[in-house]
Amino acid sequence: MTQIELQNISKAFGSMTVINDLSLEIEDAEFLTLLGPSGCGKTTILRIIGGFEQPDRGRVLFEGKDITNLPAYQRPVNTLFQSYSLFPHLNVYDNVAFGLKIQGLKDNEIRPRVEEMLRLVNLSGYEKRSVDRLSGGQQQRIAMARALINRPEVLLLDEPFGALDLKLRKDMQIEMKRIQQQLGITFIFVTHDQEEALTLSDRIIVLNEGIIQQIGSPTDIYNEPINAYVADFIGESNILEGVMHADYDVTFSGRRFTCVDFDFYPDEAVDVVIRPEDVTIVSPEKGMLEGVVLSCLFMGVHYELQIRVGQELYLVHTTIPRKIDQHVGIVIAPDDIHIMRKGEVEGDEDI
């Protein structure tokens, strides 16, 4: 069921357009991630849903009702801010209880709900603590408890893990996913971290310069990126200039390859995307292409090789190290060759 709908939203700050005619439907109880580099408009979208920013054009609907002009304090959504924004003059208990006190609930109604929330975020017994004496991860949990106590139908999360170290970030990600599934509410999550997005989301929206590039499940977006931008942003990719002669027939790196894509104009210029892990290294005489190893870095699970093929550089992941200046052959399977129309974005195929 559609819960939130953005219709033709545009927003500019001064002369800079941040969001350009964006439309979007958000399903009930899904974990949706807005993914993009800084300045792509993802935080602005979140702030428009939260009611902190007014769109210049377009409407925001909540369960079919127009809430575009509803102030933040009347919206059934709550936000987990990037900087947590706990109230420094209140202790943990009063921070979490804030939303209920504002509603005018009585102390004996508030107390059990605060305790329930602290249990949910594993911080029972911290009621009397001052918030500036908590660690980053604990502050994060309190902010989460504070945002969830109003029982919002949607939680907005603005890069909540930015300030945490890697280990803590992983723990909090798991925790957050657990809470989302336990409560069954919609999470709209903003991040520039593609790995975080792939791990947590039911659906990902990839944004660039205020335009939706692609919407899809993490596997869809990783395996079938719609254009070179998405491919490059999600994981590492080799992006090569190519020409599509006919169905299943493409030329790049000076050689003709068989691929699995079709439905292009004859001899259309295309982007060819190949994941580094899909390139197989063989002996020079057995390869489809021949190249020279420029560098070989140990990355933990694999080695990352740079291989020069003619004028182009290939990034290759392999488990066997190669010597620098070694001549190698390269093999790419037809279904590992992804052909992309130049500049295509989500929704283009419908036109």
Added chain:
Amino acid sequence: MSKFWQRLYMGLIFGFLYAPIAVLIVFSFNEGKTRGSWDGFSLTWYQQLWQDSEILSAVTNTFLVAIITTIAATIIGTLGAIGIEQYRSKQKTLILGLNQIPVINPDIVMAVGLMVLYRSLDLDFGYLTLILGHIAFTVPYVVLSVLPKLKQMPRSLPEAAMDLGATPMQTLWQVIIPYIRPGIISGALMAFTLSIDDFVISFFTTGNGVETISTMVFSMARRGINPKINALSAIIFVTMLVLMLIMNIRTERAKR
């Protein structure tokens, strides 16, 4: 050796600064009425001070004016600072400049200006004109002491309150005011001390027999200073010293 000169230099400076106050306090305990010679210790002047209705009414006026001024200037200045903080940078600079002018402007200009303004409005000189004058010259100081605290407050803090359902009014009272409270308090203390301290503006904006301590002392001085004034000045000095200490301790704590 150099340490000796350092200490001597410092001693001379502080001696110069504090000698008048020391002499004043010492002579407030003088038995006799002459200012030049010491006639023995006594609390006469302090006792007489409490029996002098002219002095008592001036003290009452001074504190009455200071308290009303503090309350009004703190409210106006705090709300003003919150308002100024909402503006975009260019307008903010302009308004801050306008706010700063009364601070650097000589008191006498402000005082004469107020007097002319009251005259042209045909106001009766007395409590109203005096208090309005004091509010006018203390508000900018309150604004200046509240603004840094507001600047320090993350924008997401009031947003978090509204996100949790607080109306703008509830956000102001329950989040913004508590956050900037240290700034408000030091602004209030500053307004209070400035008001008590003031002579120039009071002199030009009061009338109809409403005297503050400073205007009273000034008119007395023409008739010859009564040692009761020494006693009064000593009390004021100690009061101000205590206030200043409180203010300094507060700012030290805020830093930590």
